[in-house]
Amino acid sequence: MARLPLAVIAALASLGPAHAETELAPVEVTAGRDVASLGLDQASSSGSRTGVTARELPASIESVDSLTVQERGDYTIMDAITRAAGVSGVGSGGNGAMSFSTRGFTGTNSVGLAEDGMRLSTGSGTQNYPNDSWGYERIDVLRGPASVVYGSGTVGATINAVRKAPSRNASAEALFGIGSDGTGRIGLGGSGTLGEIASFRVDAYAHTTDGQRDLGNASGSKLMTTLRLQPNSDLRFELLADYSKQKPERYWGTPNDKGRIVSSLRDENYNVSDAIISYEDKRLRGRVEWQANDWLSLRDEVYYFEANRHWKNVEQYSLNAAAGTVDRSDYLEIRHNMDQTGNRLEAGIRSDRHRGVVGWEVAQVNFRHSNNSPYGGTSTVSAADPAHGTWSSPDPxxxxxxxxxxxxxxxxxxxWQFADKWLLLAGIRHDVADVSRHELVSGSDFAKTLHGNAWRLGLTYRLNPATSLYAQASAGHDPVTSIITMNLSNSKFTLTKGRQVETGVKQSLGNGRGEWTAALFRIDKDDIITRDPANPALSVQGGSQHSQGIELSAALTPWKNWRVEGNYAVLRARYDELLEAGGVDRAGKRPTDVPEQVANLWLHRLIGPVQASLGGRYVGKRYADNANSVTLPGYAVADAALAWKYDSQTTLRLIGRNLTDKVYATTSYGSQQFVLGQGRSVELVAELKF
Incomplete structure (x- = not known):
């Protein structure tokens, strides 16, 4: 791919105004917002712990705020963040349905997930929290290696959900929704005061659906609470307590016919009738922040996270098109019981030119894995009208x-603001993971220590008050498998190494016309698992891959009462060195589940108290295997919303998803099964504010 020189980006940036307002006046919201923004002037807590704004940050970061989520009807974090540039979802029942692909890297070991900057460790490749978007002020995606801020497993990107904070201004909000396929949802939230020094925030949410497929019923609920004590302006305490229970759709994909989607099987589910997928999360956190003096602040956060997960399903399906049957196997039951206790202590240091932080994080993670390996049990059912049966396995x-x-x-x-227009951001991090594994049935116990170093160096130039140019180099690391659940064969491997170079522009347009950003990047990742050329039966480190691409994002107000939001990402991702079983060379092939084009577009028109919105998503073709022999076709999906602001407190919103009822695959589950996206649906939602 041809490289876009910095001079070209600078020339594009010079088209912007020479001045921009540093603070926008309050906007009276009608059915929606009337100013388009990418949030370039908000503090980027997800991108750096120094407090720089998104405009100052020499990296690509994108935010989806709570109002945008409501406008689009994206009530899960998966739906909301896959509207961001270059992000596609690859979630399935096996990875907690919270797995993503971006910048050529895919999965829970390359794209991290955090809440308020804090991550729950990934066990056995599973991420499932946070899931629902209710209760969050915004959801950020920091693209590229983020190990300096978030640690290992973030070479592709990190998604961070930022909670709504307590306020001493009393407020309340509610959401009630009802839709096709027996869908219903309710969200409640509010803030207020408790005495002279205390304030609180409570958010509760629940949803249920019968689903579009057989056995498609799903439900979930959560409670998020925050209590803040602020004795004076220099000292603040917070206590957070959360609970979440999810029972997602018990669906493991639809078998394909030699790599072809079989549309007639779209509504079928080949699981058993008593299948189980259940996730339960408990979280307790305490924070204290103390502004010791003009130049020193101290912050400490202690937490306890607990996750209990249960799967009991038939997961593998093979279509016999000639016979009209599906062969089922892998009668699988798995339980995860995990708890994580940790602390983060940080000091912030400020001067006229510097905004610095130094910190130490420590966490203790206990994990128990139960299963019925080797997952015995088989059955054959009709492809068109399966008799689901019940779960049964000879293996305890x-x-x-x-x-x-x-x-x-x-x-x-x-x-470091070393000149009026120049900012240098530098960061370094060292991670140490000490893991001990105790085999309860067979095998050998072992202990392993992993070390990882990460750094980044970025430069931002403020061309004018509205325009910033930046360049950065960074390095991070990913595990070859989930660190806390590595097995004996994986324990001989070290962390993989990722390196990125990136340059770009961020600009506000004059007269409130909007904001736009562009980024050009290349990421190289080394030490991925490959096969020993001298003995292809042995797995060794030494493989490599790379990706390079361009990402564009814009939020524009081209005319009064019109607003446009869109993004486009194009990349080239390839293995540079990879041998698979039998010594088969995959160099030059594209990694699985990686689209090379992703685009999103939303058009909003405000007519008095009514806002009409039309949106579109495009995800290019992907492959289900490293041989690139099984193709997941690209797809385009159209959505729409019609909002009526009845009065200052009430908005009614009609949401239509997948208007053309497109049959498409979001990801693969092995090479024989495609996880199909949802069909057409309609939902009516009432949003109340008090």
């Missing part, structure tokens, strides 16, 4: 292993 479900992991990190960042 037993606790197979325990792990105990101690994770530590030391980090430092500094934003």
């Amino acid at each position: 479900t037993l606790a197979k292993f325990d792990t105990r992991s101690t994770l530590q990190a030391f980090y430092a960042e500094d934003a």
Whole structure:
């Protein structure tokens, strides 16, 4: 791919105004907003712990705020963040349905997930929290290696959900929705005061659906609470307590016919009638922030996270098109019981030219994995009208292993404003993971220590008050498998290494016409698992891959009462060195589940108290295997919303999703099954504010 020189970006940036307002006046919201923005002037807590704004940050970051989520009807974080540039979802029942692909890297070991900057460790490749978007002020995606801020497993990107904070201004909001396929949802939230120094925030949410497929019923609920104590302006305490229970759709994909989507099987589900997918999360956090003096602040956060997960399903399906049957196998039951206790201590140091932080993180993670390996059991059912039957396996479900992991990190960042228009952001981090595994049935116990170093160096030039140019180099690391659940064969491997170079522009247009950004990047990743050329039966480190691309994002107000939001990403991702079983060379092939084009577009028209919105998503073709022999076709999906602001407190919103009822695959589950996207649906939602 041809490289876009910095001079071209600078020339584009010079088209902007020489001046921009540093603070926007309050906007009276009608059915929607009347100013388009990418949030370039908000503090980028997800991109750096130094407090720089998104405009100052020499990296690509994008935010989806709560109002945008409501406008689009994106009530899950998966739906909301896959509207961001270059992000596509690859979630399935096996990875907690919270797995993503971006910048050529895919999955829970390359795209991290956090809440308020804090991550729950990934066990056995599963991420499932946070899931619902209710209760969050915004959802950010920091693209490229983010190990300096978030640690290992973030070479592709990190998604961070930022909670709504307590306020001493009393407020309340509610959401009630009802839709096709028996869908219903309710959200409640509010803030207020408790005495002279205390304030609170409570958010509750629940949803249910019968689903579009057989056995498609799903439900979930959560409670998020925050209590803030602020004795004076220099000292603040917070206590957060959350609970979540999810029972997602028990669906593992639809078998394909030699790599072809079989549209007639779209509504079928080949699982058993008593299948189970259940996720339960409990979270307790305490925070304290103290402004010791003009130049020093201290912050400490202690937490306890607990996750309990249960799967009991038939997961593998093979279509016999000639016979009209589906062969089922892998009668699988798995349980995860995980708890994580940790602390993060941080000091912020400020001067006229510097905004710096130094910190230490430590976490203790206990994980128990139970399963019924080797997952015996088989059956054959009709492809068109399956008799689901019940789950039965000759293999008992037993606790197979325990792990105990101690994770530590030391980090430092500094934003140095060394001249009026120049900012240098530098960061470094060292991670240490001590993992011990105790085999409860068979095999050998072992202990392993992993070390990872990460750094970034970025330069931002403020061409004028509205326009910033930036360039950065960064390095991070990913595990070859989930760190806290590595097995004996994986314990001989070290962390993979990722390196990125990126340059771009961020600009506000004059007269409130909007904002736009562009980024050009290349990421190289080394030490991925490959096969020994001398003995292809042995797995070794030494493989490599790369991706390079361009991302464009814009939020524009071209005419009064019109607003346009869109983004486009194009990349080229390839393996540079990869041998698979039998010594088969995959160099030059594209990694699985990686689209090379992703685009999103929303058009909003405000007519008095009514806002009409039309949106479109495009995801290019992907492959289900490293041989690139099984293709997931590209797809385009159209959505729409019609909002009526009845009065200052009430908005009614009609939402239509997948208007053309497109049959498409979001990801693969092995090479024989495609996870199909949802068909056409309609929902009516009432939004109330008090």
